[in-house]
Amino acid sequence: MGVKLEKIVKTYYDKLAEGKIMARKCKECGAVEWPPLLGCNTCGSPEMEWIEISGKATLVQFVMPSPITRKPEMDFIKPYALGVVDLPEGPSVNVMVRGIDRKNKDIVREQMPVACHATIVEKEDYHTVIFDLDVVPEGKKRERKPKTE
Numbered sequence: 524m525g526v527k528l529e530k531i532v533k534t535y536y537d538k539l540a541e542g543k544i545m546a547r548k549c550k551e552c553g554a555v556e557w558p559p560l561l562g563c564n565t566c567g568s569p570e571m572e573w574i575e576i577s578g579k580a581t582l583v584q585f586v587m588p589s590p591i592t593r594k595p596e597m598d599f600i601k602p603y604a605l606g607v608v609d610l611p612e613g614p615s616v617n618v619m620v621r622g623i624d625r626k627n628k629d630i631v632r633e634q635m636p637v638a639c640h641a642t643i644v645e646k647e648d649y650h651t652v653i654f655d656l657d658v659v660p661e662g663k664k665r666e667r668k669p670k671t672e
């Protein structure tokens with residue numbers, strides 16, 4: 524990791540600890556990068572500035588974690604899905620969305636796109652951002668398949 528990027532990452536996490544979610548905005552084309560990057564992904568310009576993002580988002584797609592994609596270190600926020608959210612500032616990003624489980628996933632899917640918002644959660648030694656559904660639908664009770672034994 525280069526020194527410049529390290530500084531950006533440090534600033535990002537320092538601000539998270541203060542409750543602020545920061546992104547980088549390109550001074551050339553206006554594209555917003557979150558999580559923050561060294562340069563602009565859209566036009567390649569290195570001229571970026573910090574902006575605070577609102578934390579508002581729209582969930583447009585998600586999958587339930589599988590044994591391969593689940594993140595055991597994030598078990599404390601369960602249940603969650605792996606989602607794609609559109610931020611009003613511009614970018615679409617892969618995030619963890621809390622509140623979706625096997626009982627309500629079909630309802631959430633029918634209602635998409637659904638509003639959600641960023642939440643800063645504290646892990647052992649750093650802060651990270653997850654997203655919560657603005658309204659968590661109550662899940663249907665699934666009928667249990669009788670065991671065929």
Ligand SMILES: [Zn+2]
Binds near residue numbers: 550552554
């Ligand atoms: Zn740009």
